[in-house]
Amino acid sequence: MSGCPESKEIMSRLVEAMTVVACTAKGDGPKSILSAWPDFRRKVAHRKRTFGPRQISRAEEALTWFALVDDPDSRRALQFEVMCKAGGGPFSRTCEKYGWKRSTVTSRNRVVLKQIARKLGDAT
Template sequence: MSGMLDSKEIMSRLIEAFVVVASTGKGDGPRSVLSAWPDFRRKIARRRRTFAPRQISDAEEALTWFALVEDPDSRRALQFEIMCKAGGGPFSRTCEKYGWKRSTVTSRNRVVLKQIARKLEGGT
C-alpha cells in the first residue's frame, strides 16, 4: 500500500472491499471472510459483477485491517456500519436491533478508523 490513508479513505476502502468480496461470488478467497461477518445479508452478494485483479487484491488487503482492531465489540460495530453502507440496510435499524445509540457507535467507529490509519502508517 502506498501513501498514508486517513479515516475517510479507510472507510471507503473497507466499503469497497465488502462490495467486491460480496459481489464476486467466489467460493474461496476473500468471500469466505463474509461468513464470519455479523448478520451478512445475501442481497449484497446477488449483485454479481466482475472486478479487475487489482480491485480484488485491494479488497483482500483492506479486509486484513480488521485484525488491527483488538476489541471484538469495536470490530463488530465497524463491520456492521460498513455492511450497511455497502447496501446491507439502514445502519439505524441495526443499531436499534442491538440497543446501540447510532451517534455513539458512529463516533466510536471514527476513532477506530483513526487507530487503523495510525497502525497502517507504522504508529501505535
C-alpha cells in the same frame, strides 16, 4: 498504500472491499463477518458485477485491516457499519437491533478508523 491513510480513505476501502466480496460471492471471503449477517449476500447479489484480480487483491488487503482492531466489540460495530454502507441495509436498524445508540457507535467507529490509519501509517 503509501503514506498515512486518512480515516475516510480507510472507510472507503473497507466498503469497497465488502462490496467486492459480496458481489463476487467469493467462497473464501470473510465468513466470520458475513455469517453474522446471513442475508447480506442476497441483498447485494443483484449487483452481479465482475471485478478484476487487482480489485479482488485490493479488497482482500483491506479486509485484513479489521484484524488491526483489538477490541472485538469495536471490530464488530465497524464491520456492521461497513456492511450497511456496502448495501446491507440501514445502519440505524442494525443499531436498534443490538441496542446501540447510532451516534455513539458512529463516533466510536471514527476513532477506530483513525487507529487503523495510524497503524497502517506506522507499518509503512
